[in-house]
Amino acid sequence: MPRQLQCLVAGDDRGGAAAFADWLSAEGHRVSRAGGADSAVIQVARRAFDLLVLDANFGSEALSRLLPVLRGATVNRAALIYLLNPGSQSQAADELSCDGVLHLAGGRSALRAQLSRAGRLQTLLVSLCAGDDRGFIAALRADPDFDLRGEVFALLARSSQQRLAEIKRDALPGEPLAGPFCLQRPLADGRVRLLLADHRGSEEPQLVASLLAHGFLSSGTRYGLGDLADRLHSRLVAQFGSAAAVRLSMLEIAAGGRCAQVYSAGMGPILHLASVPRGVPIAAAGKGDAEQYCVELPSRNAPLGGGMVGWRETRVQCIGLVPGDHLLLVDGEALGRDYGLPGLRRRVARNRFRGALLDELLTELHSRAPQLCGNVAVEWCSQRPAEAAGTAAHSGPPPAATSVVPLASAPPQAGELWSQARGGAERAPQPQQYRLTVDWEALRVFDPLPGLLDAAAEAADLGSHLSRFRSVAMELLENALEHGLAQVCGESDGELRIGLDYLGVLRGRHRLRLSVEDSGGGFEHQAWLSGERCGNGLRGRGIAIARSLSDRLDYRGRGNRVEASFSWPADQAEPAALPAAPRSATPHPRR
Amino acid sequence: MSVTSSLSSDGRQFTIAVSGRFDFRVYESFRSAYSGVSPAGIGFQVDLNKADYMDSSALGMLLLLKEYVGGGVQIDIVNARPDVKNVLKIANFDKLFQIH
Numbered sequence: 001m002p003r004q005l006q007c008l009v010a011g012d013d014r015g016g017a018a019a020f021a022d023w024l025s026a027e028g029h030r031v032s033r034a035g036g037a038d039s040a041v042i043q044v045a046r047r048a049f050d051l052l053v054l055d056a057n058f059g060s061e062a063l064s065r066l067l068p069v070l071r072g073a074t075v076n077r078a079a080l081i082y083l084l085n086p087g088s089q090s091q092a093a094d095e096l097s098c099d100g101v102l103h104l105a106g107g108r109s110a111l112r113a114q115l116s117r118a119g120r121l122q123t124l125l126v127s128l129c130a131g132d133d134r135g136f137i138a139a140l141r142a143d144p145d146f147d148l149r150g151e152v153f154a155l156l157a158r159s160s161q162q163r164l165a166e167i168k169r170d171a172l173p174g175e176p177l178a179g180p181f182c183l184q185r186p187l188a189d190g191r192v193r194l195l196l197a198d199h200r201g202s203e204e205p206q207l208v209a210s211l212l213a214h215g216f217l218s219s220g221t222r223y224g225l226g227d228l229a230d231r232l233h234s235r236l237v238a239q240f241g242s243a244a245a246v247r248l249s250m251l252e253i254a255a256g257g258r259c260a261q262v263y264s265a266g267m268g269p270i271l272h273l274a275s276v277p278r279g280v281p282i283a284a285a286g287k288g289d290a291e292q293y294c295v296e297l298p299s300r301n302a303p304l305g306g307g308m309v310g311w312r313e314t315r316v317q318c319i320g321l322v323p324g325d326h327l328l329l330v331d332g333e334a335l336g337r338d339y340g341l342p343g344l345r346r347r348v349a350r351n352r353f354r355g356a357l358l359d360e361l362l363t364e365l366h367s368r369a370p371q372l373c374g375n376v377a378v379e380w381c382s383q384r385p386a387e388a389a390g391t392a393a394h395s396g397p398p399p400a401a402t403s404v405v406p407l408a409s410a411p412p413q414a415g416e417l418w419s420q421a422r423g424g425a426e427r428a429p430q431p432q433q434y435r436l437t438v439d440w441e442a443l444r445v446f447d448p449l450p451g452l453l454d455a456a457a458e459a460a461d462l463g464s465h466l467s468r469f470r471s472v473a474m475e476l477l478e479n480a481l482e483h484g485l486a487q488v489c490g491e492s493d494g495e496l497r498i499g500l501d502y503l504g505v506l507r508g509r510h511r512l513r514l515s516v517e518d519s520g521g522g523f524e525h526q527a528w529l530s531g532e533r534c535g536n537g538l539r540g541r542g543i544a545i546a547r548s549l550s551d552r553l554d555y556r557g558r559g560n561r562v563e564a565s566f567s568w569p570a571d572q573a574e575p576a577a578l579p580a581a582p583r584s585a586t587p588h589p590r591r
Numbered sequence: 592m593s594v595t596s597s598l599s600s601d602g603r604q605f606t607i608a609v610s611g612r613f614d615f616r617v618y619e620s621f622r623s624a625y626s627g628v629s630p631a632g633i634g635f636q637v638d639l640n641k642a643d644y645m646d647s648s649a650l651g652m653l654l655l656l657k658e659y660v661g662g663g664v665q666i667d668i669v670n671a672r673p674d675v676k677n678v679l680k681i682a683n684f685d686k687l688f689q690i691h
Binding site: 467544545 | 614615647650651677681682
């Protein structure tokens with residue numbers, strides 16, 4: 001019998017941590033959980049653990065407190081495993097140069113000696129710790145009822161991409177890389193135990209489990225994208241067997257049911273369906289194995305907890321505009337990367353998805369919504385035009401207004417002081433940042449202006465200043481599109497990066513900065529700004545308008561990045577909307 | 592957003608009305624609104640009462656209209672909202688058009 005290990009699973013990702021804890025418990029080990037750094041530190045100080053499992057995406061601040069304790073402790077500790085997906089950009093993993101297993105006190109030999117006394121799990125860990133990849137793989141393959149490939153490959157991928165390639169070539173020819181999502185283990189009665197884990201701070205495992213339990217997902221269900229879907233599906237089935245069909249159809253219904261994401265097992269999201277009104281800001285996680293898209297929704301409509309809050313950056317790679325104000329986002333880059341399908345992104349972009357797929361999904365989700373239980377409080381509403389016009393064709397309460405969730409706070413600039421709210425009762429507006437990156441293909445069908453205006457209105461109480469902000473934003477966006485991207489892109493991969501920084505109240509004035517950067521070659525902005533050049537005709541005067549309606553207009557880099565700054569009195573209830581007089585007497589053409 | 596045009600009953604006043612966003616999206620419709628109209632002997636008026644806002648490409652469209660009707664014909668821009676009027680002033684269009 002394997003020795004019973006004392007295990008500590010630490011991580012603020014309840015879903016992933018719970019899944020891993022369940023797995024270890026099922027192996028007969030004693031598992032303690034720590035949901036935060038403080039709890040982990042206390043437990044490590046009190047008890048010797050044989051195995052530590054730490055979520056790689058544990059918050060960096062928490063890690064900074066936890067890791068010194070782990071490293072400095074002399075308790076008997078076996079291994080520190082990070083749950084990582086291939087290509088993960090975990091800040092913690094980067095800081096730690098994580099190889100999947102971090103050797104702690106006792107050294108490798110002590111670790112190996114200890115673990116070698118145990119059973120299968122320990123054998124695997126010993127092989128992994130010893131860098132014996134082939135032995136590790138052999139141990140896996142020799143075990144008929146355990147499929148740990150995804151997790152193993154994830155760890156190995158972090159350890160060495162080259163080594164992984166060698167393993168794949170020599171030991172597992174033809175086996176594509178799998179991610180760490182799912183551990184499957186056939187049970188005695190023929191059922192398959194799916195252990196769903198996710199290193200991200202989401203409730204995805206529980207959600208998928210709920211969907212599975214209620215029969216929403218089945219092996220016969222497949223949502224596809226024509227030829228692309230067939231290829232993906234075939235590949236997954238070939239890799240995983242029939243279970244792949246289940247996982248290919250994994251749907252995440254999140255945040256009141258207005259955002260659905262379709263996942264493949266272990267390979268990150270393939271495509272994302274977002275049933276949202278056009279113009280709603282779309283945000284994505286900037287870290288993790290693959291970029292995850294979501295829309296920000298009011299927290300009260302997010303029954304899945306905080307998993308939808310805190311996205312930092314948006315990268316819209318391809319958007320299919322589906323009739324009925326639906327957006328369909330495709331992570332074409334991830335597809336091309338994970339599946340090795342060159343040119344897929346462009347192909348996906350060209351074959352924009354029409355209503356059939358989305359309608360099918362919406363219909364089925366809606367019809368099955370009552371079956372979903374517990375924390376999956378689905379309030380599905382497809383936001384079809386007829387419904388949006390006032391016909392209550394969907395069940396549940398009407399959707400609340402979508403909004404942008406404030407992102408990371410920005411510190412004040414050096415030497416500047418934050419003003420304090422008078423009387424101490426009111427809080428000073430908090431600095432907020434918004435980022436949006438849209439590629440050329442997406443810009444053909446996606447207008448970033450409405451979302452940007454929403455973000456500005458959300459970030460700062462612009463009041464009547466919204467109109468001049470809108471004018472400036474419109475000019476800068478159009479300039480970037482027409483004269484930045486259009487001149488260089490064609491069918492290429494240009495993109496537009498939009499930043500909005502509300503800096504709070506500085507010296508009694510609200511400060512807001514808008515930046516627009518295109519991937520074009522820039523232009524001779526100095527000549528335009530100085531008035532040396534001017535133009536007449538359809539194009540012109542964009543810079544003059546932007547400069548006049550903003551407090552300051554600065555061009556950066558080679559002229560492909562422009563920043564417009566705005567300020568207005570903090571204590572002015574209804575400030576003047578616009579400057580009284582234009583600053584420039586000379587019409588300036590746009591770029 | 593839309594562009595409509597009308598000729599007064601006495602045939603002496605041609606009015607182009609823009610609603611919504613007055614930007615590059617209405618370029619074609621704005622241009623086609625007056626392209627068949629002979630400017631001789633009539634006055635031109637652009638009614639921006641329902642225009643939410645305008646951008647620099649709209650300014651260009653107004654310039655094209657001015658070029659079309661020729662220097663001897665006056666173009667009145669009427670009912671512009673304050674925001675829109677401010678954009679016109681920034682571009683010094685108050686020197687090129689009669690803004691009411």
